[in-house]
Amino acid sequence: MSSAESILDDWEDLASRAGTVFSSRPSFVLNVAGALRLNVRFVVVRRGCRVVALAPLDTVRRGPFVLAKVVGSTLGVPLEFLSDDEEASDVLLGGVADQGWMLTGDSMIANDPTVVRLGRHGAWDADALVRERVPVVVLRPGDTASSIRSAKSLKRLRQYRSKIERQSEYRVEQIRDVAHLDARWNDIVSLAADSVEGTDKVNYLVAPHGEFARDFLRSEARAGRLCIAGLVVDGRWVAHEIGVRTHRRMEGWLTHYDPSIGKLQPGHQLIEWFADTHDRLGVVELDQGVGVNKIKSVWANAGVRRIAGDGGSEGLVALWVHEVGVTQPSFDSGPNPLGAAQSGRAGPRSMISAAAPAGNRWRFATASRDTARDPAKFR
Structure with a gap:
């Protein structure tokens, strides 16, 4: 060859x-x-x-x-x-x-x-x-976030959302296709830079990795496997979970959020959204990616x-x-x-x-x- x-x-x-x-x-x-x-x-x-x-x-x-x-x-x-x-x-x-x-x-x-x-x-x-x-969330058909977390925990997340919604526009935006990815790319890159600034985390969306990341995600979007969930507050892209589907597994690759909205608990909000949406996405498992933290651990019901x-x-x-x-x-x-x-x-x-x-x-x-x-x- x-x-x-x-x-x-x-x-x-x-x-x-x-x-x-x-x-x-x-x-x-x-x-x-x-x-x-x-x-x-x-x-x-x-x-x-x-x-x-x-x-x-x-x-x-x-x-x-x-x-x-x-x-x-x-x-x-x-x-x-x-x-x-x-x-x-x-x-x-x-x-x-x-x-x-x-x-x-x-x-x-x-x-x-x-x-x-x-x-x-x-x-x-x-x-x-x-x-x-690596923490993993396993979901059976028909399961929702309430199948994993307590009513008290989910009520608290709803209260955080309600507080934001009383003051601002709040929504979850899903990216699945190339055009949508390209339209949001600058927002995604800017958020990633703000999220890792002052930390020892690697930003895989800028050089030398940025070129491969965008081309890779565009390829996955064309194949129908891309799923990015973003939180939008007052028109601003403030948090995202970049996921890619493999068979019936959603692989969480990168998560970033604006430190100014930390009280919203964006990591929990995004995982709750995936849990509630998994049937529509056609997945039964959410791999939360490399690295263990408190947010991932409280949702995980399996591990790698x-x-x-x-x-x-x-x-x-x-x-x-x-x-x-x-x-x-x-x-x-x-x-x-x-x-x-x-x-x-x-x-x-x-x-x-x-x-x-x-x-x-x-x-x-x-x-x-x-x-x-x-x-x-x-x-």
Whole structure:
């Protein structure tokens, strides 16, 4: 393969079958790679003519070795390897090991089949530690905010809204399409800047991330997956939750609000709106994004476990783990989700042949894209 563009259709198809988060889609990966000028190699596994596993890796030389980072690392989003099944995952991991690369990814999902297989693969020496949990709200059809929070808590939120409404115009504005996103973009960017000023938070809506963020969100809007909820007071855009839908999950990516309206409790107001609107949005789960705070915790009724660790075919591996159903998120290191560390190295034998099950025809390939010279975009 000569370029990433040659696998776009197959990639989209695989992401729609096996993907669980937006960060594994071309719309995210290619925009990140282009904006950050990454040197990306795509490790692709085919069964016959069908792409069954894929990993986009940012390759960086570190002295005598090459470090392969899962694209999206350090951006504060959960990551995954796309794979149809365990056999495809084994071949993918064998292919990476055959390159002699060290593998790293700082936010991998725990029950991702390839992460699970990594801990059992003979070519890799892997270890991982639980780092944090991400709060999740699970909603059954017909549920509303009252299914999660007490009547007293919701009454208090209504009182805050009523106080604003007596003095000003108050409404929730929903953004789903490209034209609406473009019309509000300056408001969204300005609010984000005001929200993070004086804090140690990263603003992903300005350089060097701003270009990928806007192009990514425009792509998601065209695909019908974008959902931004904004609070508007007296015509001013004062708070927003930027969400992207994956199947029946709404992934909360970025939340910002004007500090001057803190007494309205905008974070709670936005989550309440999502809970009350989830049936219309077609989702049954709200992933509140990376990072735990008091607002997220009081709404969460499930959790996602995150990990980081080390190992490798000849070096390091750092990974996430994703565990749903933890009703009380905690921050202990926890057990190694990969099980006992697997020792071994990629030797002279073909890891592709060794991992491929009998009776299946496998092909392994890598496609490179030097985005520092030729930025890739997916619009």
